[in-house]
Amino acid sequence: CTDDLDTTPTDDDTTSAEQFLDSPEAYKQLLAGIYANFALPGQTNAVTSSITGIDAGSGVFTRALWYMQELSADAAIWSYENDPGVAGIQRNTWTDSNSFVLGMWSRMAQSVAFANDFLRQTEGVTSSEVPEIASFRAEARFLRSLAYYYFIDLYGKAPFVDENSAVDPTFQPPQAERQQLFDFIESEVQAFMGDLPDAGQNEYGRADKGAAMMLLAKLYLNAEVYLGTPRYDDCVSICNDIIATGAYSLNPVYAHNFTGDNYLSQELIFTFISDATSSQSYGGMTIILNGEVGNLENNSAAIGVGGFGGALRMKAQHSAIINTAASGDRNTIISANRPANVTDIADRTTGYVVEKFTNNTSTGEPSASNLFADTDFPLFRYADVYLMYAEAVERGATIGGASKTQAADYINELRVRANAPQITINDLSLDFILDERVRELFWEGHRRQDLIRFDKYTGGTFNWDWKGNSRTGTAISNNLRVYPIPAQSIGTNPNLKQNQGY
Amino acid sequence: TVTEKATGTPLPGASVVVKGTTNGTQTDFDGNYIINANTGDILVFSYVGFKTIELSVNTNVINVSLEDDLNKLDEVVVIGYGSTTVRDATGSVTAVTSEDFNQGNMVTAENLLNGRTAGVTVNTSGAPGSGSTIRIRGGASLSANNSPLIVIDGLPITNDTAGGSRSILASINPNDIESFSILKDASASAIYGSRASNGVIIITTKKGKSSLRVNYDVTTGYNTVADRIDVFSADEFRNQINQRQPLIANELGSANTDWQDEIFETQFSVNHSISASGSLFGAIPARLSVGYNRQPGTLKTSNFERATYSLALNPSLFDEHLRINLNANYSREDNRFAGAGNIGAALRFDPTQPVLDPSNPFGGFFQYIDGNGNRRANAPTNPVANLLQVRNFGNVDRFYGRAEFDYKLHFFPDMRAVVQLGYDKSNGEGTNITDPISINGFNANTGIGDPQQNNNSAFESIRENTQLNAYLVYNKEVGNLGLEITGGYDYQKFVRSDFGTNNLNAFNPTEPDNAEAIDVVLASFFGRANFDIANKYLLTLTYRRDGSSRFTDDFRWGNFPAAAFAWKINEEGFLKDSQTVSNLKLRLGWGITGQQDINAGSLVNAFQSTLGLSSNVAQYVFGVTPIVTALPNYRNPLLKWEETTQYNAGIDFGLFDQRLSGSIDVFRKESKDLLVNSPVADGANFSNSGAQNIGKLSSEGIELTVEGDVVRNDNFNWNLSFNTTFLNREIDQLPLGADINVGGRAGGTGGTIQVWREGENPSSFFVYKQLYDTAGEPIEGAFQDLDGNGIINASDRYIKGNADAFATMGLRSTNTYKNFDFSFTLRASLGNEVYNNVSSANAYYSLLNGNGFPSNVPTTVTTTNFINQNSQIINSDIYVEDGSFLKMDNINLGYTFNELANTEASLRVWTGVQNVFIISDYSGLDPEIPSGNGIDGAIYPRPRTFLLGANLSF
Structure with missing residues (x-):
């Protein structure tokens, strides 16, 4: 009877890879898993996470990214500081034991591990067996590169694993620094680009050449920060390539990029999807939507969700940039009955609320849920290509006839679409572009990265409410430009060396 | 008639002798006897194994019940x-x-x-x-x-x-x-x-x-909720709102509602049990029992009903060579579950609002609505409505039983062969339904009764447990040496599956899902040898070899040896005839045991390389098509047993013919290779943590038990028994020596209040050190900078106590006076700390404004006067309190009527109180936290029950 000890899974939701990968559709499910790991906490439901050390919703990539890019800067305040980790992020007092610092790091490393496993499982699979296999593998490599890009941006280093690494709880991956990761992504994108469908030609939600180019453009734009070496010409060049595909166009209505049916918008280059019935999470979009419902405004119907009673407000320094005529339709701030400054983080009546995103469709129809988002998270948006172009030019790019005139034209395209006054070439300056980025892209997860690139994040040249844990803001140390390596991650992997100053 | 006192069974063959003569007789099969004696003679009734009784003759019929003298x-x-x-x-x-x-x-x-x-x-x-x-x-x-x-x-x-x-x-x-x-x-x-x-x-x-x-037992109980968590009364609350949250004072109502009174109610419970035992066909000893128990909970709508049927057949065949024990049980459990979360909701709900509002569209309960009759955003919901408008039923049919064949070999009577077959199967099913017109069914976009919003789901659940074991026992006495050797094989298999529907009101294109847990199979070989040398020295050697399907081939089998030695000191010459010492035994034991019960009910074995498929709500959409995703699960092929080595030394003692007896045990347990869900290096596997055999834990303690007859005479007996345990647990090793935050608490998402740290108790509270002003009042948000780096952050947390008691005690007192009996039990726990999560998550003034609605808070807020809360304040050591307690669990008084109507029937009637009192300094409801982890969320209060019962036996 001891043979009975060899049990095998009997549940149809659990299977060995060999059994499962009998069918070609299975590869698509495996690929979808890697995508899902950027949008969901796990495979069970909205409150069950595949990583530990952080609350399930907080550990969703889009939410952790949003907190680490927006809450940590002048963009937003989260009212409920009894959520672990929040106070550290939005007061710039995070430590290596902050749960978001850990959650993001672990989530990204897990995405890399999933992509690696996909590449192992699909090694040698031919297109006659699985017609789309070349694109599948390229997409997995894109997602792996995307994860490493966020390691570069947020932490400056990563545990390096690829498809040749061991899967073993005792294996300790080596550490890779920014240069190595940057080179890896650059060479990877060049290698897999040819296998991706052309821009706009893949199924919605999946990566195509446009998404891969956008990733490179972001890397090049920030190369001076990451490596100390400017790559603005490369940035302009790749922006030109994206524009030249003709696959993207500005949505005639700015707001339709942020509705429950924003998958219809030709402006979104790459998104992480939300679905109120089949893909539920407390990730970035659910949090932003519910957070937008103010405790005084009773604006549930407009946002299309019940709301969390005033969870999110904008800090005064951010709303001051947006709450002007220069924003046009892009100004979705509600300021009535509220002071602009967040004088008290727990007092949800201070600081303006925002109605940028809605769970209703572009025609005002409600979604299937009063809680979970239908709205997709716009990770890469075409408008950003114009702004990156303009910034790279302003920073000295000259390649291929890059010109300030073109830059101003691009920005005016954004402004005309938003019914905002147009600018002239003389208005262009780095400070102007930084502010225009806020007006166009606020609350889309870019702010911390932008401020660092303009040298306004650390130090005291630009202060905001609660910066450095001070009501009116105070200077913070330069080492805060990257987050610390999580204590738990160093504990499990001595190859990792803590960032300077932590 | 001569009967056995404990059971009332007639005693055949008992001896009845007129004292001082040879005039005697024996009772017949029915325990009857006839003897010639004169008034004033003394009759001596005796039977082996029973206490002898002497009675003087004064009537023609003398019925005697003999008390068993089993030491x-x-x-x-x-x-x-x-x-x-x-x-x-x-x-x-x-x-x-x-x-x-x-x-x-x-x-x-x-x-x-x-x-x-x-x-x-x-x-x-x-x-x-x-x-x-x-x-x-x-x-x-x-x-x-x-x-x-x-x-x-x-x-x-x-x-x-x-x-x-x-x-x-x-x-x-x-x-x-x-x-x-x-x-x-x-x-x-x-x-x-x-x-x-x-x-x-x-x-x-x-x-x-x-x-x-035949025995019939009935108990009725009147269950009351003895205590409430103190919140502001309606009038106090009005003052608080007017004073602190004037902006929302317009939301106050005119009612005076104690929401805890509204969700709790007193309830009658009843328990009937009837059993009959006797000989079937004059040959098969049998017992049949039927029980019925109905326990409505003190939280409205909660209910537990149980019917049990049990049959035991215990025939012996072949001149007692083959003993058969058959046992079959069927039980039916019917439950209605009430959401315990409503206890917390009732603490918070505005006491100035009424329970009912006939004009309210959501079923006539008060709910927050706007002028159009729509549910107001962010509004709390009426906890009474939440209870009454939700029906969550579950019922379980369970069959369990076993067949045991114990055969003493005819040709070799020193050897017995025992075969046991066991089976245990539960079928559970239930439904969770919310009233369509309840507030939960409201959708801001579609109005009242949106079927998508309402819960209407059903589930089925199966647990099956099959066992076969067979063993041989060899028993022999050779001169001074007694020997018993047992050896056998045991096989057990556990099967589990669960089926649950999605919301049946909402069309869902995908089928509901059946979750089949992976079978768990255990196969074992075991042996035991007992040696008894000169009735003084006892030696037991045990060995078991276990295989578990939870582990890979390489780590599947574990060996578990044990040895014990006992010395019956009282059998030594110098004590053998002692009138004082009736028992004195020294015991020494050592053994290794294991733990393989990890991730019970998991669909996967962590050692296997598996893929998981996502649920219907965790798909990913490509184009417009939701796709069930597949991802590799965390795996660890190196998993194996936890292993615990335990040492025990004990002394059993008895004095004055066991009138005073007891034992003392000292023990130490060391567990290693603990199965801990602990961090792994990022990127090396498919999660940042998973099951690993890392870590060591030890516990040591002293146990003392004393029991004695304080008074023992014909009419009055008083027996006291007391036990106490001193226990200390400590984590000796953790993965990489790193702390692990545990002990999830309410208030904010994902917060923890406890820590696993090397050298500390595993239920240690991990808190910030509260600072106080000169008046001794706590300063909100001010904590001691323990690491002195100028900022207060996670590295300033320290350990304040733990949830374990350093000593627990139990005392039972039993008195009998003639036909009266009286007993009570006391229990004490000393040194256990409790984290008052009810206060920490709720007792701060800004919570009076709950999303724009007046909301109540516990009155413990008046001791801290905290305005706000954050992830540090909620972890303040001010919320860790001494949870030591003394409880009286039971007190009972009974009276027994013997020989009812001149038959052997007896009737005992009794009354009592359960959960009589709690003596404790703890500011919350009850310092005994059901989970055992010492974190007090709003617990379901234990009812104080007034009891009346009767036991009839004939």
């Missing part, structure tokens, strides 16, 4: 795959028999022994029929199962209940239980090998008897 030391103690006597036990084994059981409204079996035994704690919530956290010597594990193995008549069961059931022991009628044996140390429990690290509780059910006895 307690001769009581049979069931151990794994066999039995022994108290006198000959070598391990730390405690038997609790029916006469020692707690009395009162005992719904679940484990409560019969709560507080009765040193080293055993039983912690039950107030919900009717709910399960208990049972710990023997504190448990040996960190994140694997810490509950003892429970064995019912030789069949080990799991703690894994079928959906719809309250707990694994909820379907057993406590009246069917004959005794418990608690195997505490490894030398006793190692015969159960890989499942024995947390001790073993063996439950033996009642068997058939040859003479006809």
